[in-house]
Amino acid sequence: MAEPSLAEQLSFVVDPELTGALTDELIDCWTDVTNAGGSVGFVPPVTPDDIRPTAVRSFAACGETDHLLVGFTPEGRVACWLILGDTGSPLRAHWRWVLRVMVHPKHQGRGYGALLLRAADDAARGLGAEALHLTVRGGTGTDGFYARLGYTEVGRIPKAIRPxxxxxxxEIYMVKNL
Incomplete structure (x- = not known):
């Protein structure tokens, strides 16, 4: 039997029910990504308790103004996730922020990040968005990853981030027109 294609390895859900178990799994992923050196708002080492207050605030708007996108493995475990954030302005209702992009370290190198971003494109279009905006931390190489997925650098603030x-x-600002 053939191995499942990359696209068949994950199922993406927009705004899954945020049960206690799912919230804990998302926080554990966030912790593991941070401790593996990921640029997702914290500096290692961190524990789930360090991340929980920020996570709870981040998840509070999901399903209302913001939207959580989770990539699940066939076993129903979190492999990757991000938030499509509202701009907070009716003048900018035609675009979304891409926030907290992460792939669990045990799943990195499999192309899941690209799948997650393509799923975000589809979800954003479904929300009526015409463009996606994000920021990345300079010196990590992630700007090249996003550029390969159609994002363009539109600006940077020198020395804005101090790990x-x-x-x-x-801090590098990037945009993708959908």
Whole structure:
């Protein structure tokens, strides 16, 4: 029997029911991504308790103004996720922020990040969005990943991010028209 295609390995759900178990699994993923060096708002080392307050605030608007997109494995486990954030302005209702993009470290290198971003394109179109905006931390190479998926750098703020004293990074703004 043939191995399932990459696209068949994940199922994407917009705004899944945020049960306690799913919330814990998302927070565990966030913790593991951070501790593996991912640029998702924290500096390692972190514990789930460090991330929980930010996660709870992030998830509170999901299903209303923001939308959580989760990629699940065939076993129903979280492999990757992101948030499509509302801009907070009716003048910008035609685009969304892409926030907290992460692929669990045990699933990295399989193309799941690209699948997640393509699923985000589809979900955003379904919400009526015409463009997606995101920021990345300079010096990580993630801007190249997003560029390969159709994002264009539109600006940067030098030294806007300071993971540790003496390690100042640019914040890079990128846009993708849908």
């Amino acid at each position: 540790t004293p003496g390690d100042d990074r640019d």
